[in-house]
Amino acid sequence: MNGLMRLEQVTIVLVEDDPSSRQSLAMVLEAEGARVVAAADAEEGIEAALSLAPDVVVCDIDLPAMDGFYLIQRLREDEIRSGRSPAVAVAITGHADEAYRLRSIGEGFHHFVRKPADPERLVALLADAVDARALG
Structure with a gap:
């Protein structure tokens, strides 16, 4: 990372069922200044998103019980x-x-990232998207 905290003051709900992926993504986002609330499934993610009204939701599509499409529908x-x-x-x-990309966008996601996510590209995408949201 470049030392500049590009996600400072940004609240992110991260929903990922794989513990190591969840932990590594959370560490990357926190290193950029984000406040990250990590959830292991869609129900936890929905609870966090509804109570926090985050700036960003990063959500795995394939989750146990309820998938990421269910989460985004509930959030929207x-x-x-x-x-x-x-x-x-x-x-x-x-x-x-x-x-999958088309369905994701159609269901209410703004962006689609394939795993494994490149940390630098993910952070840049989120920083740009939050900046654009602030202007809009």
Whole structure:
């Protein structure tokens, strides 16, 4: 990383069922100044997102019980109901096919990142997206 804390003052809900991936992503985001709340499944992620109204949600698509599509639908419904600006939402998945990317965007994610996520590119994407959200 470049020493500049590009995600300072940014609250991120990170939803990832793989413990090592969750921990490494959280460390990368925290190193950039973000406040990260990590969740292991969609239900935990929804609870965190609804209570925190985060700037960003980074969510794995393939989660146990309920998938990331369920999470983003619930989040978007709550944002509309409460009149909040939509959180920047990033789908993160091992699926490489175009159908998953298109479905992710159609369901309410803004961005689609394939695993393994390049830390530098993910941080740049999030920083740019949060800056654009602030301007909008």
